[in-house]
Amino acid sequence: MILQNVGFRKDAGRKLLNAWKSILDDHEPDLIIADHAPGAVFAGLDVIPHLCAIGNGFFVPPPVFPLPNFYGMRPDCIPTFEFISKIENEVTTTINGWRETACVPTFPTIGSVFDRLDAQFLTTFAELDHYSVQRDQAFSGALQYDPPDRNEYKWPSGVGPRVFAYLKKSRGLGHLFNQIRDLGIPTIVVMDSMDVGRLNRLATANLSFYDRPLPIERLSRECNFAVLNAGHGATCAFLRAGKPILQLPHNSEQSSTAVRTIEMNAGLVAHPDDGEQITRSFLTMLSNHDSFPGASEFAERYRTYDPRAGAALIAGQIDQLVSRSSSRRLKK
Helix, strand or coil, rough: HHHHHCCCCCHHHHHHHHHHHHHHHCCCCCCCCCCCCCHHHHHHCCCCCEEEECCCCCHHCCCCCCCCCCCCHHHHHHHHHHEEEEEEHHHHHHHHHHHHHHHCCCCCCHHHHCCCCCCEEEECCCCCCCCCCCCCCCCCCCCCCCCCCCCCCCCCCCCCCCEEECCCCCCCCCHEEEEEEEECCCCEEEECCCCCCHHHCCCCEEEEEEEECCHHHHHHHHHEEEEEECHHHHHHHHHHCCCCEEEEEHHHHHHHHHHHHHHHCEEEECCCCHHHHHHHHHHHHHHHHCCHHHHHHHHHHHHHHHHHHHHHHHHHHHHHHHHHHHHHHHHH
């Protein structure tokens, strides 16, 4: 359904694939590494010598039909098998119609396309995979980048557990910030796309705001728990540090990450626009942040994980594919 909603509807889908074909014809790449670029995958399969997909589970679907539904936080709204099959068949028909016109082979299902790629680099952990199905591919773990420590910060004064929040604007946050202010909890908040002056007007002795990235790896060690929008990278960072999370997801992808967090008993979830629900959940986390064993178990399980090693392994496999393509060109 997401593919259908973001462009793969009949004429719109054909225009999108034509645009990708034009790019591929102009540049004639030997290798495509697609990071959440389904149009490049559908247009490049059987055309480009080597094709890979990289990303967390949301971006690299499994070879099943129909693709599992992202029910997120509304399990009562799970669509029927017949409904999601119908939607996927419509998208597949659009793509196959274009591929027939382009004189390249069609495919039976969306998932089967990704199964035919040279490589799938799943840059997540099994526990956080958005698709709750068995995978044949290995998980590389989150390939995280922390900004340099020149982005300094200082924990504000206050009493109680230290809280770190990395959030986008939503209607329920006023309740949360008022609660933090009134309780005197030392809290650092990073807000994307917010006016610095407005943020500073909300700040108090125990509540500091930043509009720039901060070193999450360091903060994850220093805080007691986090409040996030269930972004994949931030979630991985705090779970690797053994810290529970109050998740406030904005979309289907984030809702799936929040569900996985709850399933492993590593946090709580609330709707980002429901201030009362957020404050109740925050109070529960405040009193019981040591009562989420899933977070510490996750940290222990991946205690020796090194994102640099995962990145080096992926780079090595990509280098091999590039070498093969270069050898083929030399033979020509």
